Amino acid sequence: MKTPEKYDPEDIESLMLHKQFSELYPEEKEFVLRHLESEEEYTSMRLMMIELKDIVREEGQETPDKRIKAALLKEFNSGEKKSIVVWLNSLFISPTPMYRRPAFYGMAAVFIGVIGFVFFFNSNDSTRAQLADNVSSKDSLTPQALPDSSANTFVEIPKVDTSNASVLPKPVVKLAMAKTVNLENSYSTVADNASPLEENAPSNIQMGDESESLSKTYAEQAIVSTSAGEIQSKSALSKAKDLKELESVSDNIVTSSVSTSSSMKQSKISLEKLFTAR
Amino acid sequence: MIFKSSNSLEKLPDEHLMRLVQEKNAKAFEILYDRYSKLLFSYFLRMLRRDREKAEDFVQDLFSKIIRKPESFDSERNFKTWLYSVAHNMCKNEYAKHDVRKDAHRDIAYRHDATELQNTATEIDRATFQEALKAALIELDTVKQTTFELRFHQELSIQEISEVMECSEGTVKSRIFYTLKFLNEKLKHFKHIVPYLIMILTKLQ
Numbered sequence: 120m121k122t123p124e125k126y127d128p129e130d131i132e133s134l135m136l137h138k139q140f141s142e143l144y145p146e147e148k149e150f151v152l153r154h155l156e157s158e159e160e161y162t163s164m165r166l167m168m169i170e171l172k173d174i175v176r177e178e179g180q181e182t183p184d185k186r187i188k189a190a191l192l193k194e195f196n197s198g199e200k201k202s203i204v205v206w207l208n209s210l211f212i213s214p215t216p217m218y219r220r221p222a223f224y225g226m227a228a229v230f231i232g233v234i235g236f237v238f239f240f241n242s243n244d245s246t247r248a249q250l251a252d253n254v255s256s257k258d259s260l261t262p263q264a265l266p267d268s269s270a271n272t273f274v275e276i277p278k279v280d281t282s283n284a285s286v287l288p289k290p291v292v293k294l295a296m297a298k299t300v301n302l303e304n305s306y307s308t309v310a311d312n313a314s315p316l317e318e319n320a321p322s323n324i325q326m327g328d329e330s331e332s333l334s335k336t337y338a339e340q341a342i343v344s345t346s347a348g349e350i351q352s353k354s355a356l357s358k359a360k361d362l363k364e365l366e367s368v369s370d371n372i373v374t375s376s377v378s379t380s381s382s383m384k385q386s387k388i389s390l391e392k393l394f395t396a397r
Numbered sequence: 398m399i400f401k402s403s404n405s406l407e408k409l410p411d412e413h414l415m416r417l418v419q420e421k422n423a424k425a426f427e428i429l430y431d432r433y434s435k436l437l438f439s440y441f442l443r444m445l446r447r448d449r450e451k452a453e454d455f456v457q458d459l460f461s462k463i464i465r466k467p468e469s470f471d472s473e474r475n476f477k478t479w480l481y482s483v484a485h486n487m488c489k490n491e492y493a494k495h496d497v498r499k500d501a502h503r504d505i506a507y508r509h510d511a512t513e514l515q516n517t518a519t520e521i522d523r524a525t526f527q528e529a530l531k532a533a534l535i536e537l538d539t540v541k542q543t544t545f546e547l548r549f550h551q552e553l554s555i556q557e558i559s560e561v562m563e564c565s566e567g568t569v570k571s572r573i574f575y576t577l578k579f580l581n582e583k584l585k586h587f588k589h590i591v592p593y594l595i596m597i598l599t600k601l602q
Binding site: 131143154155160163164167170171172173174175178180182183184187188191192194195196236335 | 403426430439442453460461526527530549550580584
């Protein structure tokens with residue numbers, strides 16, 4: 120049966136350095152001779168190792184060039200400054216294209232930040248919310264929606280408390296202008312929808328029915344009222360100087376719009392009757 | 398941060414100094430350089446066929462790495478073994494680049510091999526024995542040569558070598574043993590003068 124090793128080959132190294140073969144214990148001799156051929160080989164290796172140690176000791180350590188240390192210390196001390204210098208140098212002396220220089224990344228970021236601040240943080244939040252409302256009310260005035268009773272060209276002007284303000288504030292003027300533009304679009308839409316009714320009316324007259332002339336009249340009224348209301352509203356809104364005046368103008372526009380809407384409804388009803396009778 | 402004088406810094410262990418280097422302490426870096434630059438330079442010299450210029454470049458590169466990425470040292474590790482691991486990998490990369498070892502025997506520095514020297518046995522002296530030993534070492538493969546270098550020149554323990562070379566302690570031990578056996582075989586013609594040399598050395602001491 121094979122006995123487990125009590126020593127490692129490393130131990131041979133240690134034994135060789137410290138003991139002659141004759142000084143080894145029997146178990147150490149047995150271990151050594153399992154790895155080496157003979158006492159002679161042990162002695163030979165031992166002498167070689169001692170010589171080797173001496174050679175290594177004599178060789179000593181060579182010194183690298185002193186300039187290496189100086190260069191490394193310089194590199195160490197200038198570590199942080201260097202990056203700033205390189206960054207700034209990239210502005211002026213870098214051979215790379217302007218847009219690829221690191222300094223310009225920062226400058227571009229600052230520029231975008233400033234622009235963003237001016238546009239998004241310097242404006243009135245309520246104005247943006249109201250403009251959003253206008254967009255939704257405009258959407259409801261599509262030609263398909265108009266024949267329904269829900270169709271409405273009325274645009275509500277929000278009430279802003281400016282009782283203490285002597286002069287109409289800028290955002291309100293901007294709002295009024297926006298409303299005017301929106302109303303103009305709304306009236307145009309109404310007019311566009313009224314035109315087909317008018318075109319349809321003459322063909323209905325040929326039916327010889329009393330309601331034919333009635334529907335034509337309603338359609339004409341709608342167009343006239345729409346055009347007149349549009350002109351009046353534009354003029355009144357542009358002349359409005361304060362909020363109260365704006366409110367009264369908007370009331371007039373509401374009345375006019377309701378009238379237009381009822382004319383349109385009546386026209387629609389009479390036309391529907393005509394088509395049913397036919 | 399507590400101020401430490403350069404004298405007290407010199408007494409600190411490597412790992413502590415390295416933590417200070419990570420905090421940009423130039424003096425700590427300087428002390429580490431002074432402790433290891435000579436050792437590493439000798440190591441590179443022997444591993445790179447005594448190419449002095451290249452050995453100096455390697456020393457500078459290694460310490461530059463420490464400056465640029467001090468955080469790459471894991472403070473839980475032994476600094477010495479980490480440093481030699483980096484040095485060992487640098488040499489391995491160099492061998493891979495230029496296939497240095499294949500041309501070793503044809504290299505100018507050690508063109509003459511051990512057998513040539515054996516023929517000049519009559520002129521044997523300590524210097525020729527040293528040359529013969531160097532020539533024999535050149536014949537070793539890279540792994541055994543590195544193991545030998547770390548063990549006998551850099552005086553690393555078996556455990557440290559196993560960490561540097563990323564192998565078991567048993568492997569390191571057997572490599573050393575077979576290297577010694579190989580050298581003994583190569584230098585057997587000198588064996589009659591070795592006791593004589595030892596005697597001279599003993600007298601000189």
